[in-house]
Amino acid sequence: MKSITLKKLFLLHSWVGIITAVLLFIVAFSGALAVLSRPELKIWANPELQSSQHVASAQINRLVNEYHKQVPSEFGENIHVFLPSGHNFHLLTLVFESHHGDENYDQEVARVFQFHPNTLALENTYYGPSKEFYANKKTDAPTYIGEFHADLHLGRPIGLILTGFLGLTLLVSAVTGLFIHRKLIKELFTFRRNKGLDIAVSDAHKVIGIWGSVFNIVIGFTGSFLGLATIILLPAAAFVSFGGDQDKLIETFTAIPEPVVSHIKQPTKIDTILENAHSRYPEAVIRDVTIMAHNDANAQVYLRLLGGEAVASQLLHYRGNGEFVQSMSSFGDISGVSIQVIELMFPLHFGNFAGVFVKLLWVLLGLSTALLPISGMMMWLAKRTRGSSPSLSMQAYARWNRFIIGSCGGLVLASFVLFPLQVVLNYTVIGVAQNSFFGPVFFYTWLAWLLLSVLPVGYKNYFKLTLLLCGASLALVLPLNIIFGVSNVINLNSTFVAVVDISFMVVGIACIFAALKIKNTQKLQAEVQTA
Amino acid sequence: MNELLITIAMVSLLLMMLNIRKNTLTIVTKTFLSTLLFGLALICFMSIYGILGGAICTVVGAMLAGLLTAVIAGKAPQLLG
Incomplete structure (x- = not known):
């Protein structure tokens, strides 16, 4: 392929990624959680179904x-x-x-x-x-997250059009990415985690992009179809084959x-x-x-x-x-x-054609898809801080990093907070009245965390705190279920609930462990000065 | 039984990735072993999820196995000469 064409593809890949990175993370991460929302997490969230x-x-x-x-x-x-x-x-x-x-x-x-x-x-x-x-x-916490993935709670058709459009951008990014990274075979296993953050992020972006390419193309294509089918494709098909009569088309x-x-x-x-x-x-x-x-x-x-x-x-x-x-x-x-x-x-x-194992494959690859726009954006920002005349100051770089943590990390935190909330609501609020709690808790947590990014805090500390709170939210589910839940790990009324609670605890502890491994910004600065 | 077949399939795919990563084997050996391991995984998945479901699972499983191999093991050490 001509180098000028590759350059154009690279520009397209970069700008599509930069413009939609945060939104793509939001849709991909909520999608990864939504895979397990029905029936697994829905059963966990409803005591009636647990029985x-x-x-x-x-x-x-x-x-x-x-x-x-x-x-x-x-x-x-x-x-x-x-x-x-x-x-x-x-x-x-x-x-x-x-x-x-x-x-x-x-x-x-x-x-x-x-x-x-x-x-x-x-x-x-x-x-x-x-x-x-x-x-x-x-509704319940998992269903709320699942519906958020479908239309971002923006209502239909706007939400569906937006998620459908994001599916298209994922498709474009995945295809252009394959074309511009010509050393595909050579870089299949290149992941240098000990060569500094920038290189590790760059390698991770390429490795995830290469191995997840087929999955990303399929998810992007099917996602755009599901989002745009009823809004654009259905009227278009009715226009072509049924003289614009949508009812006739649906009837057929x-x-x-x-x-x-x-x-x-x-x-x-x-x-x-x-x-x-x-x-x-x-x-x-x-x-x-x-x-x-x-x-x-x-x-x-x-x-x-x-x-x-x-x-x-x-x-x-x-x-x-x-x-x-x-x-x-x-x-x-x-x-x-x-x-x-x-x-x-x-x-x-949806990855729902077989059992839990297939769903776990979809969850893990879905999470890797969520990491792609973030790693791409980090590469794009880091590139602009390097060289003799960087176009991005360190202050602006830190501000951008805080924005990514506030928006993306905030979404992760807001999603995880819903799970302990569900346990408490099952004990305190009956039936449909629970519906009114999920929206405010989810969006206010997200907004609060995003607003915190405006403060001039060290972005590494901010990330550490986000990870700690995410881990704490998940780790809280098991003890809360022991106190309030009908089924829990102590009484083992439902083995399924016990397994889900333990899984939440394991992921929560892993998040806390990862957070504690991150060095404080002050400590890092002190180490650099000493060196 | 299904759990055992899933384990065999995923282990086969991980071994296939380690085999592809290894740079002390010839291309012929790599191709032969990879085909064998991929076929084994395909048979295991197809016996659980049917022909189409099994084929989809094998491809997706291979993607995850490749990703895990890259992240955990990284690139194989380069031999001099």
């Missing part, structure tokens, strides 16, 4: 029939059963929906009954517009069509269907069940499955009498390579 994530098929059948009798007939058109798997609600949720409203509402309306997954006691009921029910459902790609109600009574065998799905795909998790025309001869049942041997999520179609019809993608029974590629986008981005 059980499985409800017997016969009990689900009984509850659906029992509560269907209690709601007006129009609410039997569409019944959703959200199982307590840690992917949706923290309770077993039955949603009886009327698409055409009722005597009180002109819009889609729902009657909802929520049950404790273990005791099956009725915990909560709701009657009102469907949209409001889904918008105001109970909707896997669950409205059934024709025969008004001939025939029991819908929900328990038989659930057992059949379990035996067909024993490794997969059933996330939710949709029952159309319940207890009618034309009843249709759809089950949404995740995991097992299928990488993409599946939709199983059954007739009400328990007869298996087909397994299809969540987009319906549409053939074609493009649909298969689109289907793969979701599991490739």
